[in-house]
Amino acid sequence: MKRLYLFFFMLASSSSFAQFSTTEFNQYELTNTFYNPAVLQVPESHKWSAHYASLYFRSSANTAKFSLFTVFHNDLLRGSILGIKKPSSGYAEIGLLGPSFAIRLDEKTSIAVTTRSRVIANYSDVIGRLISEIGETAKKVYTYPSHIVAEKDMRMNTAVFNDLGISVSRTLWSGEHARIRGGATLRYINGVANSSMLSSDLVGTIKKNKTKGSYLTDATGKVSAQTSGNFLAEFGLLGFLKPRKASLGADFGLVYEYYKDLKQAPKLTIMASVTDVGKVHYMPDPKYSKSYDIGIPSNMRLYFNNSIKFSSFSHTTRIYDKYSKFFKQTDTFKKQYSYRLPMMIRFKMHYNINDAYSVLVDAGMDTRKKDFAYNLHSPAYAGIVPTWRNHKFRVSVPISYQEYAGINIGAGVKYKRFYFGSSSLISALFRSKQIDAQIGMSIVSGNFK
Numbered sequence: 001m002k003r004l005y006l007f008f009f010m011l012a013s014s015s016s017f018a019q020f021s022t023t024e025f026n027q028y029e030l031t032n033t034f035y036n037p038a039v040l041q042v043p044e045s046h047k048w049s050a051h052y053a054s055l056y057f058r059s060s061a062n063t064a065k066f067s068l069f070t071v072f073h074n075d076l077l078r079g080s081i082l083g084i085k086k087p088s089s090g091y092a093e094i095g096l097l098g099p100s101f102a103i104r105l106d107e108k109t110s111i112a113v114t115t116r117s118r119v120i121a122n123y124s125d126v127i128g129r130l131i132s133e134i135g136e137t138a139k140k141v142y143t144y145p146s147h148i149v150a151e152k153d154m155r156m157n158t159a160v161f162n163d164l165g166i167s168v169s170r171t172l173w174s175g176e177h178a179r180i181r182g183g184a185t186l187r188y189i190n191g192v193a194n195s196s197m198l199s200s201d202l203v204g205t206i207k208k209n210k211t212k213g214s215y216l217t218d219a220t221g222k223v224s225a226q227t228s229g230n231f232l233a234e235f236g237l238l239g240f241l242k243p244r245k246a247s248l249g250a251d252f253g254l255v256y257e258y259y260k261d262l263k264q265a266p267k268l269t270i271m272a273s274v275t276d277v278g279k280v281h282y283m284p285d286p287k288y289s290k291s292y293d294i295g296i297p298s299n300m301r302l303y304f305n306n307s308i309k310f311s312s313f314s315h316t317t318r319i320y321d322k323y324s325k326f327f328k329q330t331d332t333f334k335k336q337y338s339y340r341l342p343m344m345i346r347f348k349m350h351y352n353i354n355d356a357y358s359v360l361v362d363a364g365m366d367t368r369k370k371d372f373a374y375n376l377h378s379p380a381y382a383g384i385v386p387t388w389r390n391h392k393f394r395v396s397v398p399i400s401y402q403e404y405a406g407i408n409i410g411a412g413v414k415y416k417r418f419y420f421g422s423s424s425l426i427s428a429l430f431r432s433k434q435i436d437a438q439i440g441m442s443i444v445s446g447n448f449k
Contacts, residue, residue: 030100031440033112033167035346036273038183038253040112040169042104051114054097054440058423060379060405061090063128064433066424087152088128090404091379092121097440108171114185117162117192120342122372125152133206133214133304144214150202150221155372157196158313159339160229161280163187163249178258187249187278189341193229194282195314198373204296213305218298219326224291226333227314228282249278249341271348276341280376288317289333296326342366342378360385362400379403383423385412392416398423405434417441 030051032039042049059066063086095118102112130148169183204219253273257266296302302323320327346364353359365380383400396412400423412421418441424434 030102030112030114031097033100033102033114033165033169033183033185034097034116034251035275035344036183036253036255036271036348037167037185037251038169038181038255038273039271040102040110040167040183041181042102042110044104044107046104048101048103050102051097051100052441053099054438055095056097056436056438056440057092057094058434058436059090059092060402060434060436061088062404062433063088064090064405064435066428066432066435067430068425068428084128084132087125087154089124089126090122091377093378094119102167108174110169112165112167112169114165114167115162116165117160119158119160120376120378121156121158122377123156124370124372125150125154126156127154127202130206130216142208144206144208146206148202148204148206148216148219150199154199154202155197156313157194157339157372157376159194159280159282159376160192162190162192164190165251167251177260177262178256181255181257183253183255185251187251189247189249189278189280191228191245191247191280191282193314194227194339196226197223197313197316198225199223202294204294205298207301209301209303212303215301215303217296217301219294219296219302221294222291222330223294223320223327224331224333225288225316225320226337227285227288227317229285245281245283245336247279247281247338249276249280251275251277265352266350267352269348269350271346271350273346274343275346276343278341279338280341281336281338283336284333286332286334288315290317290320290329291331291333292320292327292329294327300326302326340368340375342376343368344378356388356390358387358389360387379405394419396421397426402434405432408432408434410436 028041028043028049030040030049031054095116098115098117100112100114102110104110127148127150129142129146165185165187167183167185169181171179172182173180200222202219202221202223204216204221206214206216208214251273253271256270258268259266320329344364344366348363349361351359361384363382364378366378368375368377370377380403381400383398385396385398387394387396389395392415394412394414398410398412398421399407400410401407405424407427408424409426410421410423411425413419420437420439422428422437424432424436428435
């Protein structure tokens with residue numbers, strides 16, 4: 001089970017498409033549509049553009065201590081992500097941007113069809129000492145007994161969903177040196193899978209037996225788990241083929257562009273947008289969607305290694321049902337449920353200093369309350385991305401602040417159509433609360449014959 005918890009916390013998150021940019025803004029990048037549909041443009045010299053595929057990820061937590069030299073260490077969960085001295089809260093996402101295609105209808109209007117698959121994880125007030133005991137065979141040196149008193153509810157939630165979007169961008173006003181564009185995207189949201197866990201009022205004691213390892217005793221509280229779909233089994237483009245609980249989402253955006261010459265790239269671009277408006281729906285699997293009262297007497301023991309290691313995050317009710325003397329079932333969840341998408345209000349400003357240098361200011365935030373029982377959440381961020389470029393290369397050094405991770409310095413490189421970037425690469429050479437990367441192939445464009 002430890003590997004499943006590690007996977008949960010290492011689900012990573014977006015870079016330039018749904019989060020902070022790591023490379024220079026390019027007005028003709030089709031992937032821009034994912035954070036602001038008004039940016040969608042097909043070059044005037046062409047009729048169409050396309051995006052092949054991109055993969056991005058990020059993981060950040062208030063207790064994380066990432067380093068490039070230890071990120072692949074087998075003690076990553078305890079040593080780099082979860083805190084022992086204080087509860088851990090964080091965010092993670094993996095995203096796959098699939099084939100997308102855009103055409104220019106006329107000099108003012110472009111439309112696009114986009115595809116994307118995402119895994120988003122939110123967790124809050126997780127007791128690292130408790131999680132670190134699960135499934136471990138080689139124990140770190142801890143002091144026993146350890147008393148667990150959860151001051152807040154401990155929540156973990158992972159949502160897997162795909163979306164198919166139709167975007168429209170149009171020039172609303174055009175002057176001698178400026179123009180304003182507006183855009184919108186309507187998304188078909190396909191809820192693939194979801195697994196969540198909530199623990200409240202948890203009190204207990206962790207002790208250790210010299211031969212059998214650590215165990216939980218004298219514990220009370222409440223726990224509930226909810227699962228929908230086959231967790232991660234159909235993540236990716238093939239997941240579009242299977243109908244599930246569908247819903248609709250939307251993005252909206254505006255762009256102001258200032259030109260010294262309308263035949264050249266804009267000198268100044270100001271972008272504002274609201275993304276991920278809507279919900280994703282799921283139907284629970286009653287077998288793995290239940291709630292329980294916890295009751296482990298002081299004279300009884302629930303051993304972590306022997307009891308829990310064969311479970312998984314999406315099937316934790318197997319453990320609760322197996323040890324029914326410790327977990328009394330109180331309810332079964334059978335009704336459809338939903339989460340609000342990770343809505344973000346975004347602002348970007350790009351300034352071309354000259355032919356070789358530019359700078360991008362990038363910020364975003366979710367203004368809603370962090371209620372993980374009903375909302376998927378993306379952390380607030382802000383940063384600046386200075387860039388040097390020539391006709392083949394682009395090199396960027398993003399400097400950013402993120403809600404969980406604090407300040408980070410990264411690097412991004414683009415060569416022709418290929419790019420790689422990380423908003424924390426340089427910081428991770430030393431120590432960072434975030435680890436992320438993006439890699440992919442950018443647009444191609446052409447004319448219909």
